[in-house]
Amino acid sequence: MIVLDIPASASRRLRRYVRDRPLALCLDLDGVRRLIGRWDSHETESGLLARTMALEMARVHLLGGHIQRGPTVCEVVLMDSKANAVARFQARGEAVVLAVHHREAVQMVAGSKGLARMYDRLLAVLAERPRATVVHTRFGETETAYQGVLAAITAPGRPRARRTSTSAPSGRRPG
Template identity: 30%
Template sequence: MRRLVHLNGPPGIGKSTLAALYADRHPGALNLDVDAVHRLVGGWRDEELDTWPITWALVRAMAAAHLDGGHEVLLPQYAAGSDDITAVEKLAHEHGATFHEIVLLDERDAAIERFGRRARDSDDPWIRHHHRLLEQSGGSAALGAMYDRLVKALNPGAVQITCRAGAVEETYELLVRVLRGLSPG
């Protein structure tokens, strides 16, 4: 099934968790977690070194190879800009795949709290690093602004799924039902 599914949503909402579950339960599907790829690039912790361009080049190449093989790609990544989403959609179409955007949302305050809880409860260097960067950028206010930008920029063609804290399996089942109803390409 040649399709690229962009799982969008605010930080800490469960995008990576759901993409990992989906890939585990659907052989051949690629969980192309941009954050996981970013950690593979030396220097990702260095605030003076911008490793995002090489990370995105790798992500595009991996997605292209997987789509060219006739497979499904899930891309769990926050994107509140139409240019970002358009670029991902263009990539899918360039490789003969359909594109679907699914946005995971919880109530604004709940989404902010979930990110904070994830950071407090984790010893993962990636999560701790990004929590620190976000705190330096304004903490909860910055997260709220990210949430607001996402909601304001929602693509009319995107499918929204309510993603409540602790409801991983229920949300996963909703995701699977939505994906079954979408054109496989």
């Protein structure tokens, strides 16, 4: 699972998907970006580098046979209304646990106005991604969002992945 989202969209809490699946991989581009020295003073370059690194990490993971039965590519976008997304973003700054992460996000998106512009860009991208599934989220409804993501990635008719390893986990046949 590669997490691409706007700040405060609930994706951090959806990492449960990975926690519940042995050897699954969650690539949070913000987390990868933070591993790059002085990323915050080289935002564009560090963002592009983080994306390239995440894609390579995903490639290595898949070639290593660490793939869950399910879609090879599934585009899922977590979305709330623009007004709610901005309100959630602002409220997140009051949470002590998220203070550092929030300061970084504020810097990257240039505050609430920047987040609103980012939201509009995401809508434009969605218009070009007809296979993307939008999971509508609401503040405090993490379980509902999680179930929406599960439904989106396990929906019938999605392309199925093939296992690249020669042996299957016990109790499962290679796909």
